[in-house]
Amino acid sequence: MKRPAPTEADSPMPVSLREATRVWARIGLLSFGGPAGQIALMHRELVDTRRWISDARFLHALNYCMLLPGPEATQLAIYIAWLLHRTAGGLVAGVLFVLPGFVTILALSVVYALYGQVPLVLAVFVGLKAAVLAVVVEAVIRIGRKALKNRMMVAIAGLAFVAIYFFGVAFPLIVLGAGLCGLLGRWWAPRSFPAPASSAADASSDFLIDRLLGQGRLTHTRPSGARAWRVALAWLAIWWIPVLAVIAAFGRHSVLAGEGLFFSQTAVVTFGGAYAVLAYIAQRAVTGFHWISPGQMLDGLALAETTPGPLIMVVQFVAFLGAYQHQTGLSPLLAGVAGSVLTIWVTFAPCFLWIFLGAPYVEALRSNRALHAALSGVTAAVVGVVLNLSVWFTLHTVFARVDERHYGWLRLESPAWATLQWLPALIAAVAMVAMLRFKLGMGRVLLGSGAIALAWWWLAGAL
Structure with a gap:
C-alpha cells in the first residue's frame, strides 16, 4: 500500500527549534534597557537580520502585547516564538527571555544582602546602561521609518507622545483614542489606512512567518x-x-x-x-x-x-x-x-x-478591515509610546536626578543639569557612533561599553 505523498504542510520547518533556541538565548542575554531596548533588539534580530517576521506582523503582535497587563517585550517574544514553534517555542522564548535577568538579579540580591552595594558590579552596569541608549535611539528611528508611512500616522504618533510624556495620560486611554482614530480614519482618510495584506501576498512574502501563514502551514494559529x-x-x-x-x-x-x-x-x-x-x-x-x-x-x-x-x-x-x-x-x-x-x-x-489563550484570535482577526484600521492607529501610537520610554530612559541614564514638575495639566520631567554624568553620556555617544555609523553589533558594543566603565572605575580608584 502506497503512503500518501507528503504535503507542503507536512514538510519540516525552515527554522528548527534548536536554531530558534540559540536566537532566543542570544536575545535574552542582550535584553538590556527595559521595554524600549528589548523591543529594539527583537526588531533588529527578527525583522531586519533574520527576516523571520515582517514589520506589519511584528507591530500587529506588539499592539496586542501592549494592550495586555505585564511586560510587553516578554509577551512579544512568546507570541513570535509561538507562531513559529507552537507552545514549545513560546515556552523556550519566554523562559530564555527571563532566565539571564533572573540569575543575575538573584546573584546580586545575595551579594547585596550579605555585603551591600558592590562598586565593581555597579561600574560595569553603568557602561551597559549607557550603551543601551544607542540601541534605543536606533530602534525609534528604524521602527518609526517603517510604521509611520504617511502624515496621519506621524500625527497619531506625535499626539501619543505628547499625551503620555507631557500630560501623563494613561496608556490604555491612548490606545483607545488611537484605535478610534483608526476606525474613523478608515472612512475619512481611507488612503492613510490601507486594507490588510491578503493571504496570497503573505504566501509570497520573503519573511518566514508571513510566508508560512500564507501557505496555511501554521495550523495551530487557528482559534478553537x-x-x-x-x-x-x-x-x-x-x-x-x-x-x-x-x-x-x-x-x-x-x-x-x-x-x-x-x-x-x-x-x-x-x-x-x-x-x-x-x-x-x-x-x-x-x-x-x-x-x-x-x-x-x-x-x-x-x-x-x-x-x-x-x-x-x-x-x-x-x-x-x-x-x-x-x-x-x-x-x-x-x-x-x-x-x-x-x-x-x-x-x-x-x-x-x-498569549497562548488570545494569540489565535488576534491572528484570526488580522484580516478584518475595521480591526486592521484600528490597529494601524494603535501601531502609530506605539511608536510615540516607545519614544516616550526612550526619552525617559535617556534622562535617567545621563542625569543622576530628574525632577518632575507640574504646571496645571502639564507634567514636565526636568533634569538637574548639575547632576549630568559625563561618563555615561560619553559612553552612550561612542556606542551610538559605533552602531549607527559603523554598524557594529550589539554584543560588541555592550561588551566594549562595560569594559570602558570598568577601566575608568579601576583608573579612578588607582589615582
Missing part, C-alpha cells in the same frame, strides 16, 4: 474553543498551585504567602508596562508591607534597569529582601531565594496564559 478552555485551565493551575502550596506550608499571613498574592495581583494590573506600576509596588512594599526600606527600593530599581530582562523584575529583588529580612521558619538566604522564585513565577506565568 476547546483548546482555549484547556489552555485557560492549565495555565491558571500552573499560576496558582505554587501560591496555594506556600499558603498551606507557611500560613496565609506569612511573608512568602503575602508576596505570592500581592505580585499575582500586580501581574494583572500592570497595563502600559512596568513604569506604570512601579510607584504602586514601591508604595506597598515600603510603606504598606514594610518589607524593604526606601533606599533598598531605589537600589533594586537601579539593578533592574541595568541587568538583562524586563524592568518589572525589580519585584524579584523586593521579594528576596522582604523574605530574607522577615520570613520565619527558614534560613534568611533560603527564604530570600524562595521569595524570588515564587515572585518571578507569579509575575510571568500570566504572560504565557495571555
Whole structure:
C-alpha cells in the first residue's frame, strides 16, 4: 500500500527549534534597557537580520502585547516564538527571555544582602546602561521609518507622545483614542489606512512567518474553543498551585504567602508596562508591607534597569529582601531565594496564559478591515509610546536626578543639569557612533561599553 505523498504542510520547518533556541538565548542575554531596548533588539534580530517576521506582523503582535497587563517585550517574544514553534517555542522564548535577568538579579540580591552595594558590579552596569541608549535611539528611528508611512500616522504618533510624556495620560486611554482614530480614519482618510495584506501576498512574502501563514502551514494559529478552555485551565493551575502550596506550608499571613498574592495581583494590573506600576509596588512594599526600606527600593530599581530582562523584575529583588529580612521558619538566604522564585513565577506565568489563550484570535482577526484600521492607529501610537520610554530612559541614564514638575495639566520631567554624568553620556555617544555609523553589533558594543566603565572605575580608584 502506497503512503500518501507528503504535503507542503507536512514538510519540516525552515527554522528548527534548536536554531530558534540559540536566537532566543542570544536575545535574552542582550535584553538590556527595559521595554524600549528589548523591543529594539527583537526588531533588529527578527525583522531586519533574520527576516523571520515582517514589520506589519511584528507591530500587529506588539499592539496586542501592549494592550495586555505585564511586560510587553516578554509577551512579544512568546507570541513570535509561538507562531513559529507552537507552545514549545513560546515556552523556550519566554523562559530564555527571563532566565539571564533572573540569575543575575538573584546573584546580586545575595551579594547585596550579605555585603551591600558592590562598586565593581555597579561600574560595569553603568557602561551597559549607557550603551543601551544607542540601541534605543536606533530602534525609534528604524521602527518609526517603517510604521509611520504617511502624515496621519506621524500625527497619531506625535499626539501619543505628547499625551503620555507631557500630560501623563494613561496608556490604555491612548490606545483607545488611537484605535478610534483608526476606525474613523478608515472612512475619512481611507488612503492613510490601507486594507490588510491578503493571504496570497503573505504566501509570497520573503519573511518566514508571513510566508508560512500564507501557505496555511501554521495550523495551530487557528482559534478553537476547546483548546482555549484547556489552555485557560492549565495555565491558571500552573499560576496558582505554587501560591496555594506556600499558603498551606507557611500560613496565609506569612511573608512568602503575602508576596505570592500581592505580585499575582500586580501581574494583572500592570497595563502600559512596568513604569506604570512601579510607584504602586514601591508604595506597598515600603510603606504598606514594610518589607524593604526606601533606599533598598531605589537600589533594586537601579539593578533592574541595568541587568538583562524586563524592568518589572525589580519585584524579584523586593521579594528576596522582604523574605530574607522577615520570613520565619527558614534560613534568611533560603527564604530570600524562595521569595524570588515564587515572585518571578507569579509575575510571568500570566504572560504565557495571555498569549497562548488570545494569540489565535488576534491572528484570526488580522484580516478584518475595521480591526486592521484600528490597529494601524494603535501601531502609530506605539511608536510615540516607545519614544516616550526612550526619552525617559535617556534622562535617567545621563542625569543622576530628574525632577518632575507640574504646571496645571502639564507634567514636565526636568533634569538637574548639575547632576549630568559625563561618563555615561560619553559612553552612550561612542556606542551610538559605533552602531549607527559603523554598524557594529550589539554584543560588541555592550561588551566594549562595560569594559570602558570598568577601566575608568579601576583608573579612578588607582589615582
